[in-house]
Amino acid sequence: MKDLQTKATEIRKGIISTVYKQKQGHIGGPLSAADMLAVLYFHTMNVKPDQPDWENRDRFVLSKGHSGIALYVALALKGYFPYEELLTFDNLHSRLQAHPDMTKLPGIDMSTGSLGQGISAGVGMALAAKLQEKDYTTYVMIGDGESQEGQVWEAAAVAARYKLNNLVVMIDNNRLQQYGWKKEDMADRQAPEQSHAEKWEAFGWKVVTIDGHNLEEIATGLKQVKNAENKQPIAIIANTIKGKGVSFMEGNFQWHSKVPTESEYHLAISELEEVLS
Amino acid sequence: MxxxxxxxxxxxxxxxxxxxxxxxxxxxxxxxxxxxxxxxxxxxxxxxxxxxxxxxxxxxxxxxxxxxxxxxxxxxxxxxxxxxxxxxxxxxxxxxxxxxxxxxxxxxxxxxxxxxxxxxxxxxxxxxxxxxxxxxxxxxxxxxxxxxxxxxxxxxxxxxxxxxxxxxxxxFLDDTDEEFIIGKAKWLKRGKNDVACLSTGAMSPRVKIALARLEAEGISITHVHFPTLKPLDEKAIIELASSYKHLITVEEHYVRHGFGSLINEVTSSVQPVKTTRIGIQNEYSECGGNEELLAKHGLSPEKLEIKIREIVEGD
Missing domain, CATH: 3.40.50.970 (Thiamin diphosphate (ThDP)-binding fold, Pyr/PP domains)
Structure with a gap:
């Protein structure tokens, strides 16, 4: 777990450094997803970075595509492309588009960026595995705000109907979105209660609720899924904190997509390095 | 047919x-x-x-x-x-x-x-x-x-x-086992008049009926069917625009941004030619039988025959 902690922190440092140096990109959502990406790419998923199109690989779809920078850092650390290429993020002609583009960057299993769409592609990948009798698993990460898109529930219904027990949807439940709802009795524009667990259960999914920043809980949850003797797709409700890892970014919707100042950048990096030491 | x-x-x-x-x-x-x-x-x-x-x-x-x-x-x-x-x-x-x-x-x-x-x-x-x-x-x-x-x-x-x-x-097409070539228009008839009809989809057989009736009246009109709308057969379009004085496009779609507009996109930059676009105008339609609706929108063989004759006689 210590190694995974290091990877998660390296992913966070990569997110903050890239957004700071490139002066663009999202930051709060990528930070809330960092621990799950560390576990997926450095513990759970069966992938070959030197053979990104390997047909039996586990698939990953970042349906919350605006967190692409977090995925790019994980892929760079895994060896899909040189780490230095992160400094092309969001530039003209870059393979690292603001939102993932499968036609440009090897290792991206699906182009995303318009919310609600990646989960449907994940259903298609899981269906393909059944039709082709392959035993890979498809992992999809969606945001809790993204769950407001109707397409998410269209996909949820079909996945349960086809008993896609090879499909795992992780809900990065950081409870903040770009702007959100203002309500007197709620702190900082949190989304209204969305009853995620009840909804996914009602749609016929097996639901596992975890702390999305507890690496052991993430790893155990995903491992249980791989061994599950059930006929349901799996929804992992991962309770997370937007901006996780940097004290002044945590739980503040204004860090959805904001570039840190020089002093904020140094402060953020020093906080993360404390975790490493 | x-x-x-x-x-x-x-x-x-x-x-x-x-x-x-x-x-x-x-x-x-x-x-x-x-x-x-x-x-x-x-x-x-x-x-x-x-x-x-x-x-x-x-x-x-x-x-x-x-x-x-x-x-x-x-x-x-x-x-x-x-x-x-x-x-x-x-x-x-x-x-x-x-x-x-x-x-x-x-x-x-x-x-x-x-x-x-x-x-x-x-x-x-x-x-x-x-x-x-x-x-x-x-x-x-x-x-x-x-x-x-x-x-x-x-x-x-x-x-x-x-x-x-x-x-x-x-x-309306001859029997053939030939492989379909994506992007190729089909010349159905080469007429003597300087007006040519271009059509697509279910309108093509109806245009063919209208043109056969006009032929019987001595009005001989070229007809090209476009089964591929993208990529368009630009060679055929340029030949049509260069050889005829007036093109008529027929489609079961809005004339704005439809088949006729696609044809004009090519002709306007290569060989501008007067074009009359027949299709659905700036309106919504309603319930009705197929033939009733086609007639309402000027797309039945009878209405096409009248419209095309008008165009030919007006030129």
Whole structure:
């Protein structure tokens, strides 16, 4: 777990450094997803970075595509492309588009960026595995705000109907979105209660609720899924904190997509390095 | 020319059933309209290749995209109005931009949707689908052409859209087993007049009837059928624009941003030529029988005959 902690922190440092140096990109959502990406790419998923199109690989779809920078850092650390290429993020002609583009960057299993769409592609990948009798698993990460898109529930219904027990949807439940709802009795524009667990259960999914920043809980949850003797797709409700890892970014919707100042950048990096030491 | 023994949708269902048996990569995705679109034929012939997606077109298109990333050839089918309009962002983001090998089928295109009216008519799909950079767009004129086009679509790697009519049409093309060539227009007749007619889809056989009647009156008009709307046969268009004084385009779609507009996009930059675009004007339609609706919008053979004669006599 210590190694995974290091990877998660390296992913966070990569997110903050890239957004700071490139002066663009999202930051709060990528930070809330960092621990799950560390576990997926450095513990759970069966992938070959030197053979990104390997047909039996586990698939990953970042349906919350605006967190692409977090995925790019994980892929760079895994060896899909040189780490230095992160400094092309969001530039003209870059393979690292603001939102993932499968036609440009090897290792991206699906182009995303318009919310609600990646989960449907994940259903298609899981269906393909059944039709082709392959035993890979498809992992999809969606945001809790993204769950407001109707397409998410269209996909949820079909996945349960086809008993896609090879499909795992992780809900990065950081409870903040770009702007959100203002309500007197709620702190900082949190989304209204969305009853995620009840909804996914009602749609016929097996639901596992975890702390999305507890690496052991993430790893155990995903491992249980791989061994599950059930006929349901799996929804992992991962309770997370937007901006996780940097004290002044945590739980503040204004860090959805904001570039840190020089002093904020140094402060953020020093906080993360404390975790490493 | 004879009335088809089979409708486009029947031939579509039969051919897709055959393709699914011949090619294990082929799967059919239904949006709960299989008994109308004839995807039911696939379910009957090859149940394992039929996937019911329910009444949810956005997910239907996204699932097709996911299947395509894994080497399957998904044929995603619904009524044209739903698969193109309702799922358009999904077509852009999940299918066309990533150039995925998804075959999209709009059944019940244009006006000929069996008394269903405004919600089920589709007069925008040519505009929408030809706007997508990686999409090819096919608009067959009769049932036999549907069969040949489907073979070509399945062999083509990339996103493709097929615009189908619902009902029995008219077999107007000569029998041929020739492989369909994507992007090639079909010269049906070379007339003596300096006016030429260009048509697509289910309008082509109706234009052919109108022109045969005019021929009997001594008005001999060239006719070219365009079964591919993207990529367009620019060579044929330039030849038409260079050889004729006036072009007439006929389509069962809005004239604005439709087939005629696509033709003019080519002619305006290469060889400007006066063009009259016949099709649906700036309005919504209503319920009615096929022939009633065609007549209302000036697209029945009788109305086409009158309009084309007017144009020829007015020139």
């Amino acid at each position: 004879t009335v088809s023994t089979k409708s486009m949708r029947d031939v579509f269902g039969e051919e897709l059933a055959k393709l699914s048996l011949e090619d294990k990569r082929v799967v059919a995705l239904d949006g709960d309209l299989g008994n109308s679109t004839r995807l039911s034929f696939v379910e009957k012939a090859n149940p394992s290749s039929f996937l019911q997606m329910g009444i949810a077109e956005q997910n239907l298109v996204g699932v097709a995209a996911g299947l395509a990333t894994c080497g399957m050839i998904p044929w995603a089918c619904s009524f044209t109005a739903f698969i193109t309009r309702r799922a358009f962002d999904q077509l852009v983001v999940s299918v066309d931009q990533p150039k995925l090998n998804v075959k999209l089928v709009g059944s019940y295109s244009g006006l000929l949707t069996s008394n269903t009216g405004k919600t089920h008519h589709s007069f925008e799909d040519i505009a929408l689908m030809t706007s997508l950079p990686n999409m090819i767009v096919l608009s067959p004129g009769d049932a036999k052409e549907v069969q040949r086009i489907m073979r070509a679509m399945n062999n083509y790697h990339g996103p493709a859209y097929l615009r189908l009519s619902r009902d029995e049409g008219l077999d």
